[in-house]
Amino acid sequence: MAAKPAQSKEAARLRLYLLSIMLDMLVLGLAFALANLLVLGSLIGEPGKPHGLVMAAMIVPVYVLIAVHGGVYGIRMIGNRRASAAKAVWSLAQAVMLTLFIIYLGKIAEQLSRLTFMVGLALSAGGLIAVRPLIDRLAIWLVGAVPHITVLLVDGVEIETPREAWRVDAQAIGFDPTARDAKMAERLADGVGGAERVVVACPAERIADWRIALTSLSAKGEILVPEMRQFVPAKVSAFADHPTLVVAGGPLLFRDRLLKRLFDLAICVPAILALSPILIFGALAVKLSGPGPMFFRQQRLGRDARPFMILKFRTMHMALSDLKADKLTEKDDPRVTRIGAFLRRTSIDELPQLFNVLKGDMSIVGPRPHAPAAKAAQSLYWEVDERYWARHCIKPGMTGLAQVRGHRGPTDRHEDLINRLQSDLEYVTNWSIWRDLRIIVATLRVLAHDNAF
Structure with a gap:
């Protein structure tokens, strides 16, 4: 068991x-x-x-x-x-x-x-x-005697479990690496718990599927490849004397995550205080615009592809709100209220996400969080490009590299998503606190945008 x-x-x-x-x-x-x-x-x-x-x-x-x-x-x-x-x-x-x-x-x-x-x-x-x-x-x-928490994830092979690792059976947690959807990504994150290193033991024919699956985790992901033992100089890591391929880096060290969290709080708390008049104005404007709550809550995919509830000012008529994001907002969308159009155009509708940052679900800077049902053309986002899951290895952000480069608005074509994905992966790979600062400054220049609707 x-x-x-x-x-x-x-x-x-x-x-x-x-x-x-x-x-x-x-x-x-x-x-x-x-x-x-x-x-x-x-x-x-x-x-x-x-x-x-x-x-x-x-x-x-x-x-x-x-x-x-x-x-x-x-x-x-x-x-x-x-x-x-x-x-x-x-x-x-x-x-x-x-x-x-x-x-x-x-x-x-x-x-x-x-x-x-x-x-x-x-x-x-x-x-x-x-x-x-x-x-x-x-x-x-x-922290315990073994500070690096390692999970051995076994998929249909026989292997002994070393004392320093927790053994998890892929079938026992109901995870299938070939089923690439948000539910499976969430199941994988729940199954490995708070692991910082996930080592997969699987048949050779499933390595490619596991390589993609592991990229959604913030943990370091490795795959056991016993055949590599004869090429000792070629192995990139090892687990209980078995060679492994490192397929997911876990981009931020704990020190980096701590620094990024402190940076988020240093920006978020003063921003909430300074922008409180605008937040109050937005809340009152939405309340007076028609029946319905002031805030719009919707499930989005966060770090490790875990779902969380994003907070925004409600900008649509209550009866026409799209909680699942089956249909993305388009220009002159009849579902959007008059005050909602203004809030979207000025990006004021996004300000309540400061409370998501305060809670720890989001970061000030990072890949924008997507709804599980979001589509590019008629395809779900993860069906367009297999690299999609790699953007979930860090917390999503209120703004990001893709946004300051102008990649906003609807994803009517696959290229619209791919352009954003390229920027997101570039950000994940080359993160630094100085880059976060530059993106925040650049965001101030694009708060009002033609594609913000």
Whole structure:
């Protein structure tokens, strides 16, 4: 009988990340406070000289940013204290150099106690090294002895299951890789739970189908190929001494997902506050335009092709609303109300999706979420191009690369979808926080668009 896959440990890893950062911040603060005591003989400080804690306050934010970017808190550092300590000390050195540069430009060097500063740095470096074993213990407590959650997905072959993996039978979860639709994609995501690595053992003739199926997951997807054992240099990965083909990359590391989530919140929360008058105006306008709710909720495909309910201002007459998106909106669509046409033309109807971002279903930037029944010409989206599922390996966005390039509006032809898909896959492959910033800026120029109807 198939074992139940491990639940997602992303929340536990987030807690580990935050606790590790807080421990390092505490170490730096205590180090400089102790330096103040050792050098000046008092915790109060010297008149006219910044306290050691002031020095720590200048260094800590810079250190945290550099440490996160440098992988000090990465899951790979668990159990690797030497590498973790080396990265932490190197991040501290970079933070100190940058802080000294800022101090020099601010012309405040003369106000600092140099000896307190140097003793604080020495104690900080020692403290960062000393706290690594504690972080390891926290990791085992929060994440478990095996931080990388691996699922072995078996499809019609005999294979032993190593201790570090959860075994899931494809038939037991009702998944068929040849049935490429939204329900099957959701079933696959549910079946592997919160796995970060999914290894498929299947007959050779089903490898091509599994290659496509795995691309919809945010996890790293691999396929066992025992025949590759004779070509040892050619294997790209391994699972319990078996060669595997990596067919899905899981594009964002945990560190990247954390950074992207923090970025989303940093944009989303101020945007909701700043745009609250427009949100209130939109809600009132829809309410006065006719009977029906202010908001339109519709099922869309999110990360891992899991469904979620997207939130928009209602722009259609209630009796004519298309909850399944069987028919996409067209120019001069009689279903759209007069106020709805204005909201669509100015993209105000999309603003409630800020709450989807706040909830975590969406991101500010990413591939736009599609309804399961959406079609290009007369074909469902995934029937047009087998690469379609790969766009679901990250969260969908309020805006994306395709939108700023002008690929909006109806998908009357297969080419309309393919153009968007090309941009989505380019974004997924080459994601960076700086690209997200550029797309947000570019979005401001295309809020009002001829194809927004």
